[in-house]
Amino acid sequence: MSDAAPKSTRNDLTSVENETTKEGERRRNAVSPDEDLLLAAAYVYDAQYNRNIPFETSPQAVRLYYFYNHWAMQAATYLFIVVDLSLALFEDPALYSLPFLATSLVEVACLLAFSGRLTHYGKVTPRDVFWKDTKNICVMATIVINFLDLIIYGALKMADIHSIRWSRVLRPIYLINFAESRQIRRAFRSIRNTLPEILYVFLLFLFSVLMFSLMALKLFGSRKLKTAEGAPYFTNYLDVAFDLYVLVTTANSPDVMMPAYDYNGWYSIFFIVYIIINTYIFMSVFLAVVYNNYRKHLKNEIRKLVYMKRRKMVDAFNILKVKENTEFVVKEDRWKKLVKLVAPDISNAHRELLLRVSDDKQTGHVDKDAFVRLADLLNIQVIATKARWHPLEIWMPTLYNSVVSCFIRKVVQHKGFVYAYDVVILVNAIFIALDERNPLISYAEWVFLTLYISEILLKLYTYEPRTFFAKNQFWNWFDTLIIIAALIATLVNAGLKSASQYNSQQVLDIVFILRVLRLIRIVDSIQRFRVIINTLINIVPTMLTFGGLILAIYYVFAIIGIEIFKGKIQFFEENSTAPYSQECGNPALKDSAFSKSKYCKNNFNHIASSFIVLVELTVVNQWHVLASGFAQVTHEAAKLYFIAFHVVIVIMIIK
Amino acid sequence: MSDAAPKSTRNDLTSVENETTKEGERRRNAVSPDEDLLLAAAYVYDAQYNRNIPFETSPQAVRLYYFYNHWAMQAATYLFIVVDLSLALFEDPALYSLPFLATSLVEVACLLAFSGRLTHYGKVTPRDVFWKDTKNICVMATIVINFLDLIIYGALKMADIHSIRWSRVLRPIYLINFAESRQIRRAFRSIRNTLPEILYVFLLFLFSVLMFSLMALKLFGSRKLKTAEGAPYFTNYLDVAFDLYVLVTTANSPDVMMPAYDYNGWYSIFFIVYIIINTYIFMSVFLAVVYNNYRKHLKNEIRKLVYMKRRKMVDAFNILKVKENTEFVVKEDRWKKLVKLVAPDISNAHRELLLRVSDDKQTGHVDKDAFVRLADLLNIQVIATKARWHPLEIWMPTLYNSVVSCFIRKVVQHKGFVYAYDVVILVNAIFIALDERNPLISYAEWVFLTLYISEILLKLYTYEPRTFFAKNQFWNWFDTLIIIAALIATLVNAGLKSASQYNSQQVLDIVFILRVLRLIRIVDSIQRFRVIINTLINIVPTMLTFGGLILAIYYVFAIIGIEIFKGKIQFFEENSTAPYSQECGNPALKDSAFSKSKYCKNNFNHIASSFIVLVELTVVNQWHVLASGFAQVTHEAAKLYFIAFHVVIVIMIIK
Known part of the structure; x- marks a missing residue:
């Protein structure tokens, strides 16, 4: 999709109209009027639902296109996406265990369905457009990778070698890149566009956190202070930086301040200044930058949408037009047939109303401007309040x-x-x-x-x-x-x-x-x-789009989290006699805040509990306890996973 | 101040101009040209700094008005406000103890200064305007109440009866209501205007929290579950409502969920739905409502400011104008004298530049439209980059x-x-x-x-x-x-x-x-x-306004908090042998989260530590631990104090 399009709307529009006029002329001699009508209806359809798929105009391709857009096909695609994503529930480590053969067969079925859908799309759209579109290449590559990964994993499993189904991370690509999820893709794009602007503020923010960490280390590191848990206080630069990053999210306030505050009341000023600068001021700046950029990009997107809509309607008009006196128009009966085709379930009265609006002078035909408005008119909900008999x-x-x-x-x-x-x-x-x-x-x-x-x-x-x-x-x-x-x-x-x-x-x-x-x-x-x-x-529909985006991110992080942390932390019933049942089955968690808070059930042992942990991380509070717990059972670097998730989710939410 | 003014700007403007024209005519015969110039300069001054004080136009009153606006007088007023507010540092319970006589003498001095300032204002402004303005009445009442309270407290103290200096709560009124703090007052007004709209959303939000509490009570109350601290889980309706209100602030996530989640994984859905609805969706709605209203009111305020500015400039013009051919103008030499009076420290070159802009055709006089623009011209910073010799x-x-x-x-x-x-x-x-x-x-x-x-x-x-x-x-x-x-x-x-x-x-x-x-x-x-x-x-100046507002709110809550909670919680050094030193000196805190987290220094024993507690409450995290701690040493109802502070501060911050 070219970003340049909206900028040159006016000039393009005229040239497009001329061009398609000639093409329409050519076509009219070749195909039957019914097929013309079908093509025009497809254009109107696309304009009405803001679809933007360039399709071939041969009668067979148009029919294929209708089939492609059929609700059953779309529902099937979504169904396969949902099935593919929910496979994680049954794959090892599973919430409900299924044999590998079953899950892999279902996965193969899903991959075949995605391939079929993509092939169908390839038949509908012109060849050169298809191969230029990164999202098609992306889906294709993901299908191939998923296939290969599945085969390798299966082969190794038969040879009793344990390996990782790492390509599962890529599954959300289907959710984002299939043509039906335009809304999600648009949201994704607007986030991507905002990133460069955010980056500079983020770097400055990071610089500020690191400066304050240095100051904190110098101020408190040599005082031999102890935290409430008795651990040494602010003695290691990386720990200080982590603690102060957590303080930005407010999750360890006021605990992180208390030892210094107890030692000397004036030290509270350090923390108050830190919070004002890094939590409140930087957050406002982030918000302002994101909001400004978002508005700018949104405006562009909407302008592009309006341009596309008009272009499609003009295309449809050019197919159906006849010359009446000096101007081109669409005859009333053809117009009615078109509307019947586009919106089969609206009542006669409603159609008559639309005609009255489009042909307000009752000339028996619809002119170009009125015709172009049809896409919007169809989107207006007309509530027929008939005085029905009980x-x-x-x-x-x-x-x-x-x-x-x-x-x-x-x-x-x-x-x-x-x-x-x-x-x-x-x-x-x-x-x-x-x-x-x-x-x-x-x-x-x-x-x-x-x-x-x-x-x-x-x-x-x-x-x-x-x-x-x-x-x-x-x-x-x-x-x-x-x-x-x-x-x-x-x-x-x-x-x-x-x-x-x-x-x-x-x-x-x-x-x-x-x-x-x-x-x-x-x-x-x-x-x-x-x-x-x-x-x-x-606002529910908008929230659903947002939900889809969140789901994709959760899925990626959940799969990664499962592979890193599965089995490291176990949940035991209240009066279990298993070894280390109080330490979540892992001696490394002895006396940790994680086990003391009884967070054992917050683990990455299967996809459902991973999602719940990610929700808790999204809520932010106590995320440092979770992060430290998982770092204790693996490696300090595991904290990076949690910081990455926090950064990503903050960017999402403030958007 | 009438809100209707901006709506009828156009009509008013003409009538005002006519009216003041006549008045100017009358005046011109009575007073000397220098006094005219002084009056006009006062109008221009006010327009330049968006001041809006209706003052009398007699020469004495104008001179008094100049004195009123003198920077030294303004600085003195601010100084007395700061001194009055900081008295809380020295009054019982004091951070630095001073004898009652000293603080009360200082307070009397402050009150006298405020009275003087108010009297001065009364001399400047017309009598009927003065008595119609609620903020004058407000300040006057506060002065009287502060005086009476001081006398009663002193008398009782001499009779060795302990009483409360409750009127200290009113001190921030001086900060908000003295005419110099226009910005703070404007922010305050815009918040007040937003309140009715927020109220409905807030009620709905409250309804939602109470409904969920009822559900939680029914679902978990009879399960005999225990929290991580071993306390009964969700058995009392008020406790449930408090816990779930805290969950909206995310401060007790995920702890509040863990017992139910450990019992049955599906119960996590209850909490996730709760957070999505009450934290995320309701917060978005709050934000949207506040933002919309704020913008609306801001627009009104700005329109009013622009109207006032123009009106003042027209007043000034009418005083200085002479008839030149068919239109009224201000002669160049008078204009120059005026500018010299209004902006004494700008350079000759700068003044010439202003004249060139105002009299672009070099006619030797300035017409009305150009004259009105002067207030804005004066606000433009001209950076003179002279090539100075080292x-x-x-x-x-x-x-x-x-x-x-x-x-x-x-x-x-x-x-x-x-x-x-x-x-x-x-x-x-x-x-x-x-x-x-x-x-x-x-x-x-x-x-x-x-x-x-x-x-x-x-x-x-x-x-x-x-x-x-x-x-x-x-x-x-x-x-x-x-x-x-x-x-x-x-x-x-x-x-x-x-x-x-x-x-x-x-x-x-x-x-x-x-x-x-x-x-x-x-x-x-x-x-x-x-x-x-x-x-x-x-954006520092904007933040300072905001800071003033926050300061006023903090002060009120700090004074109330001191009176309720002072002495209930004590801080002891690490190895103190005082009784209950581990329980912050209060046996009621035994085994509480408050004492376990070593929060003893978070107390209301003097104004400085109160402010720090309020900062911690503003950061929100762990506020429920603080609230519960103070509730344990006093009464459950003390939680209301903390909830009230949270609600107020959330409204402030999202504004």
Whole structure:
């Protein structure tokens, strides 16, 4: 993708239009109008979803392109990516152990699927474009490397030689580089662009930390001070630098200061100045640099997107246009066919509305400017609020419109109904807070369940069900799902209890959680809260992109962590008699902060626990205890792994 | 101050101009031209420094107003504020104890000074404006309350009844509300304006924490789990809520999770979800809300400032204007007199430049638009780079221009000179890192000192001293001060050593720090770093405002903390034999995390240690240990003090 594109938008645009006009002329003589329409629809599609895949325009290639973009193919690709990534759960060291043959067969299947997808992409896109795109080369190389690594590992395993499946580190490349993950790639690119600017601030920051470390060593090193654990205080330059780097993350404040502060009150000034400069000021500078750069790059990206969108729409227009008087236009019937092809599930009324907007003078054709706007028009959600008849009214009108029925509906629609249920929720909250071992209270639970279920039934009786469960009615969906799940879980629990006199802990936990989740509904009754929650729901897609990026980074670090630290630290049950069970099975951890804090379960023995350790490292607090623990069971240099993770994750989060 | 002003800027402006025109007409007949000039200069002054004090326009009041704004008066006010605030150092419980009579006499002096300043302000400003301004009322009330409190406390003390000097909490009001601290007040106002918006998000956040606490209580409360310290885990609702609030600040991660995680790996999901929602998502929402509001209010403030500035300049113009042909103008000689009055220390050349800009057509008078721009013109720093003669060249030209002298000057100006000294600094860094007890190395220190001093002397020989020490030459100042200080400290140290065979620790510490600080100069050699450092230096004034605000908050919390917690926790030397010396002198702290972490010196026994505790609380890490410690020696409700401080300081910092 050329970065130069947006800069010369204007000039390019005209030349592109002229060029494709000629091409369109040529094409029109060769292919049928239906195939034309298909090609134009593909362009509109791409513009609508901001896709940017250069594809060949022969009818076969276009059909292949449609197939490539089919939701099932995309879902399958994602599925294979997820399966490939989750293989780590079953590979040695496994959370759920599977034989090597099983995991390797699944991996081969995934690799074949990725190859197939890439081949498909190769057929769709022109040959020279395909080979110029680094992301294709990248995926291809990863597939080959994964294959080779798998074969070598298998062969060595048969010869009983232990080796490392090191190429697993590369798996997140599929997540980032497959064309479907445009958002993730864009985020990745904007981070990469920010790096050079950050680098200088980071170097200055590092310089500052090292200067302060030198000062600390000179000030405190010869005082023979002891830390709270009795270790020597600030006597080794590397240790001092590590301690002060940890202080930037605030994770060892105020402990790192206490020995010096106890010795002389004035020394606290050293640490306060250090924190102000290195934590607060440098962090602000980092933030400012990243924010500025991010905005700049974002602007570029958006400009590029807009340019691409317009270009695609112009392409589509050039295919369908006919000359009407002096200007080129698209006839109304062709336009309608196109829209039907692009958006098959919108209603007739909606399509008519779009036409009215595009052809506001009702000339029977759509001109170029209006046509180009179509991609954006299609993205506008039109909520059709049809006054639908309630199904019950159609099936038994007399009963539904009887006096009693009307009264019920009026009650449900009344404001008091909402308030009454708010009171029910509050009372429910009190009951939940009370002890549930009292039988009276556990009966009350049935009463509340009945009340909630009857609320939903009453609402369904009053409001039209399809309107009630419309796509944008988040809270109705939420309520119903929670209540149904609670009903099922409570029934299962009661069933288990009467059958075996035994509460299943899992089911009980779920019942508890569902009960408390029900209380969230009270938030919906307060307008201001609803606004905030809706905003939060709207940013979920952005957060998912971010989540994908975090997942890729976690995966890489988890795999590396597993290979370095697996088995070094073990978790034992409370009253285990295994040797060194108090030291996480490793005598090197005797009297360490790691074992004293009972962090034994924070280990890299399988991918799930590795992820949890990485989450803890992301939260930052106590990360130095984890880092020191793992350094004690391996080598001091292991701290570099933790520092690297911290730096990477900080860059991610402040982005 | 009316917030409505900026909204109707345009309309107001015309009416104001008309009104003051008439007033100016009236005045011109009554007062002498010199007094006119003085009044106009006062307006220009105010516009230049964005001051906004409505003052009376009678000649006496204007003179009084000049006196009010005199730098000595302002400095005196600040001095009295600082003295008043620092009284807490000497009042019981004191860091340096002084008799009550002394501190109360000083306090009375301060209060009298504040009263005087306020009276002065009252004489300057119109009576009705004075009494309408809440900040005057506020200061007045504080003075009265401080007086009464002082008298009551003194009287009770004489009767040997112990009471509390509670009105000390109000002292920061002087810092915030005296007219000189406009910046602090503006920051305060913008925070106050943001509060309502934050409140709703905060309530939702609180609701979320309480919901999760309920869930945690239900999930883990009945499991009989134990924390790493052996305490019961999640059995009391209030404790759970506190623990989970602490988890939002990440201060007890991952410890708070470990018992549940050890019990069952899946429970980690509960904590991960909790952190994602309450730490990351809610913090982002807080940030977004605050940032949006802050920008909105900032825009308003700036618009208001611009409006005020223009208004003042128009007022000044109306006083000085005369009719020239069809339009009003200010004659050149009056304009010059005005500028001489407003900016007495700018050079003639600079004034001529300003005139040339204001009267670009050389008509001999300045029109209204050009006149209004004067306030901004005066704020532009004009750096006069005069090619000054070196004083030595004037005193002894033959020697200074001799071949040897010229050669020296050429060497110093050469790039290689800078590089050579970069190498010296690097070698110095290596020597500093080595052990200084080796006599060879301590002699090397003298070599380096000589090298640095000769560098400065050589530069002073080559470059003109006044240019070298110009205001904007930050690094030259920095270098010279550091080197001179190092020289003095090293001499003092050597003197002490030879006189008493004894190294003074304080002097040695200072020598160490100065030595390391010298190394910072290497940063200046790299262009990119210099840019970053200069940016940092430029934001110092903003940071000072922020620092003032933080100081006010710290002071209030420190005074409250002293009154609640003083004497509850004591610090003892390492091998003290006092009872409970390991428990900070308080048996309630036996086996607590507070005493185990040796936090005894983190107490509220005087204002200095209180400030340090508050800094530690600002850094957030381990704040729950401090909070729990102080709660154990007083009452559980003491945690509220710490939570309140955390909430306030978070709001400040994200602003």
